[in-house]
Amino acid sequence: MSDVDSKFVSRAKKRIKEAKKRSRPELSDYWSWNMLNYAVHFERYKVVNDTIERIDINKVSLEEFVKKYEKPYKPVVITGIQSNWGALQKWTLHRLSKKYRNQKFKCGEDNQGYSVKLKMKYFINYMQSNNDDSPLYIFDSGFGEDRRRSKLLEDYDVPLYFKDDLFRLCGENRRSPYRWFVMGPARSGTGIHIDPLGTSAWNALVQGHKRWCLFPTHTPKELLKVSSADGGKQRDEAITWFSVIYPRTQLPTWPQDCKPAEEPELATIADSVDVRFSTGVASDSSSSCSSSSSSSSCGTDDSDSGQESLTPHKKRKICKGTPSETQDCYISSFT
Numbered sequence: 001m002s003d004v005d006s007k008f009v010s011r012a013k014k015r016i017k018e019a020k021k022r023s024r025p026e027l028s029d030y031w032s033w034n035m036l037n038y039a040v041h042f043e044r045y046k047v048v049n050d051t052i053e054r055i056d057i058n059k060v061s062l063e064e065f066v067k068k069y070e071k072p073y074k075p076v077v078i079t080g081i082q083s084n085w086g087a088l089q090k091w092t093l094h095r096l097s098k099k100y101r102n103q104k105f106k107c108g109e110d111n112q113g114y115s116v117k118l119k120m121k122y123f124i125n126y127m128q129s130n131n132d133d134s135p136l137y138i139f140d141s142g143f144g145e146d147r148r149r150s151k152l153l154e155d156y157d158v159p160l161y162f163k164d165d166l167f168r169l170c171g172e173n174r175r176s177p178y179r180w181f182v183m184g185p186a187r188s189g190t191g192i193h194i195d196p197l198g199t200s201a202w203n204a205l206v207q208g209h210k211r212w213c214l215f216p217t218h219t220p221k222e223l224l225k226v227s228s229a230d231g232g233k234q235r236d237e238a239i240t241w242f243s244v245i246y247p248r249t250q251l252p253t254w255p256q257d258c259k260p261a262e263e264p265e266l267a268t269i270a271d272s273v274d275v276r277f278s279t280g281v282a283s284d285s286s287s288s289c290s291s292s293s294s295s296s297s298c299g300t301d302d303s304d305s306g307q308e309s310l311t312p313h314k315k316r317k318i319c320k321g322t323p324s325e326t327q328d329c330y331i332s333s334f335t
Contacts, residue, residue, distance in 0.1 A: 012125040015118060019136060023108025023116045026233045038187055038239055039131035045242060048211060049250070051261050056080050057159065065161045073200070075214050075261050078159065087155040087206045096183075097124045103149050105181070106140040127185040134237035137184025141177040152181055162202050189238035189324045192224050192245070212262070212324045213246065219258040223248075238324060 001009075020033065027033050038045075054077045055065075069076045082088055089095075100120040107123060108116035118126070123138060143149040158165075167175045176196055189210075195201055203212075215224065226235045226244050234240045249260050 008121075009125070012122045015122045016126045016136075019107060019116050019118050022110045023136060025111060032233065033132045036133045036234070036239075038133040042187060049262050052077050052212075054079055057161070062160055070161075070200075073217070075212075078161070078202075081159050082156075082204060082206065085156045085206070087152075087204075090155050091206045093124055093127070097121055099151070100149065103146070105138045105149070105183075106142065107136045107138050123183075127183075130185060133187065134234060134239045135185050135188040137182070137188035139180055139182050139190075141180045143181045144179060149181075156204065156206075159202060187239055191226075191236045191238050191241050210324060213242075213249075214261045216258060219255075223255070223258060 020027070024033075052075055055069075057078050057080045060068075068074065090099075097120060102119050102121065104117040104119050105123065106115045107118050110116055118136075118138075123136075126136065140149075143152055165178075167178060203210075224241075224245060226240055228235055230244045231237075231240045246260075248254055249258075
């Protein structure tokens with residue numbers, strides 16, 4: 001390793017250590033980040049009961065989509081949307097590391113609600129080398145307001161079904177967060193949650209694999225919440241949810257009217273689906289678009305979590321919703 005490379009690795013480790021300390025101060029010791037050894041035993045989570053319907057955007061009209069999916073609040077995977085997106089070629093680790101190398105992206109929040117950010121070059125280094133149980137991941141809603149990072153907006157288009165956006169009437173400075181750039185390694189992701197203002201989101205998986213598990217809105221939060229006894233310091237993490245709660249949803253004793261709808265990994269345009277995925281770690285990665293009872297919001301860097309947790313943590317409200325997990329590194333657009 002050259003002196004230049006060794007200096008970069010040293011700086012990367014320092015920046016990553018600082019970001020981890022700020023975003024997860026409860027994991028004060030290095031070993032606390034990988035004490036459950038999920039990186040080694042992750043394969044057992046790659047089994048999924050895929051129950052999400054798929055439609056082709058070129059075969060289903062806007063009117064039919066509204067009638068069959070939007071009005072009844074029914075999750076669906078939409079194929080064929082990304083075929084003309086520049087993101088398919090541009091949102092690779094290699095190209096992102098070159099174009100946005102020194103740009104900072106939000107990868108967490110501290111206990112006061114302030115953003116924790118890392119430069120893209122350091123984050124990619126972390127993605128490729130960590131063995132954390134629930135790794136940091138980029139969940140950034142402020143990219144569209146930044147001169148350099150806003151170039152990401154040129155790489156995708158809002159699908160036909162979602163162009164009618166009433167929140168735009170509030171103006172960009174007053175509307176709530178509504179778009180995110182999401183990127184992370186295997187085992188990263190979000191715990192059980194509902195999105196801001198009760199809105200519904202569309203998610204597009206551009207690279208990698210991601211898993212969602214969605215529940216009917218009437219599902220009691222007591223069923224979905226991970227207790228401190230079961231989850232410990234990791235109770236709000238997706239990997240914990242898939243480890244503790246998800247197995248219960250597959251038991252005969254789980255209320256049949258509260259059974260989850262599940263979506264596994266999706267290939268680049270979600271035209272080929274590999275159902276080898278397991279349940280377990282949360283992270284974001286999959287490709288295609290999905291419309292679900294997750295919400296969309298964007299805004300300042302300090303308020304773009306894009307979700308409301310089922311457990312009180314870092315000033316989030318208690319509510320219910322959707323966990324997502326990553327089986328592999330992923331890059332996606334979330335609106």
